[in-house]
Amino acid sequence: MRIGIVAPARAITPEAAARVQAFAAITFPQVDVVVHPQCFLEAGHFAGTDAQRAAAFLEFANDPGFDAIWFARGGYGSNRILGTVLPQLNRAAAAKAYLGYSDMGFLLGALYARRIGRQVHGPMPIDVGRSDGGASVGRALAWLVNRDAHVLEPNLDGRPAAAFNLAILEALVGTPWLPDLTDHVLYVEEVSEAIYRIDRMMFTVGNATQLHGLAGIRLGQVTDVPENGEFGETLDEIMTRWAGVLGVPYLGRAAIGHAAGNMVVPFGAG
């Protein structure tokens, strides 16, 4: 099995890439993890220019020699290549898995909207830097290599699912890049956003015309919340309010997020 790593948003260091490859060589010796050199480029905020990031993604996605694309890290920027890459994906791209989270939700969402490949929300190579003994990256590899059910988010119940960082979901709402999530359980998570912003993003979700017909909403981890005074409502109250406006059940918390406990959520019926 061959897994290709590209970075459609921000760069990783060669050291982080080498660590992931070493980890994979020890834990899944049958797997070849190939890191595209684009992952180390720097152009302003991004891992290379839009053209460089798009070209690297297309090169690996369209190569039938790869079984999966593992996104190196989030940050910001994968939305800027959607218009370029989506129309150029071939049959080999449609046969692949795509795994990542955070900003990669733009690509996962757009690929799912067009039913190109299998999209998976889960840990990325950058997570090798977590002090979790490799659990995060091991979880992503265990899913890609073995479809190991132990790494799945424990609330998955057979209904179709999709998972997004809330800010990325808000950015997708109102655009054709948002997939049809009718009958899906929607998982959201957030990092480094004040509670009033989470409430504001959930206003958009709760009022989104495109999201009528969800089976329910779950909230993952909300971490590194900046101090901003007392908001006056708990996260569960916020979620209950806006899910109610949308007319779908709030199903409670979930094990996804920008933290060590980021379990795997395959898009669709899994």
Next chain:
Amino acid sequence: MRIGIVAPARAITPEAAARVQAFAAITFPQVDVVVHPQCFLEAGHFAGTDAQRAAAFLEFANDPGFDAIWFARGGYGSNRILGTVLPQLNRAAAAKAYLGYSDMGFLLGALYARRIGRQVHGPMPIDVGRSDGGASVGRALAWLVNRDAHVLEPNLDGRPAAAFNLAILEALVGTPWLPDLTDHVLYVEEVSEAIYRIDRMMFTVGNATQLHGLAGIRLGQVTDVPENGEFGETLDEIMTRWAGVLGVPYLGRAAIGHAAGNMVVPFGAG
């Protein structure tokens, strides 16, 4: 003429309210500026509970004794009362002007979507705290009282216009609270957001199905941008890119924003 001040988001102090009333008494002695006591309530993040803020807005908006509603300040929270207040507005509410900016874009947008009253993007009572000799609040009063054309944003050219804080616009996109802006020049401004977030919000604008048919986009002031490394593009480049994706012209900069130079933009044809 009577102008009513309410606070659908965050509170102001009695001192700020008194200062605005004193300023109005000196500069426009024929005008009665009435401050609803709800403006001073505190409930978590907000100027009173959702019910209290909705009730104060409805009380003044539905009162034929007021000619205009002047929103006290932004912050966050006016979106939380839209579903309650919009269906309860009467004929007196439809005869009024509504003036504010920032978070008040939720109310201005929703009122404009339902063609209730005349919506105006401009300075608020909280701006009495700016060291601009009262120019900001004077500008708002000059429009409400005299329709003084000198306070209008200088690029207004007779085509219909609308103005929003970009984060509020992003939150509205994809919801039925966003008005139909076909053939409008859209003004946006932003404060305290990193450049990558402005780019991300403009991705949503540039891809928003609801915003096809704009006459063009203008960018107001972008102030208090947090340091976040080199992005790699100027604001004009960002605007040009996403306006191009939407297929509408980027018309350049404009004199609105969270700063002293916040000129008046009446929604619609003015």
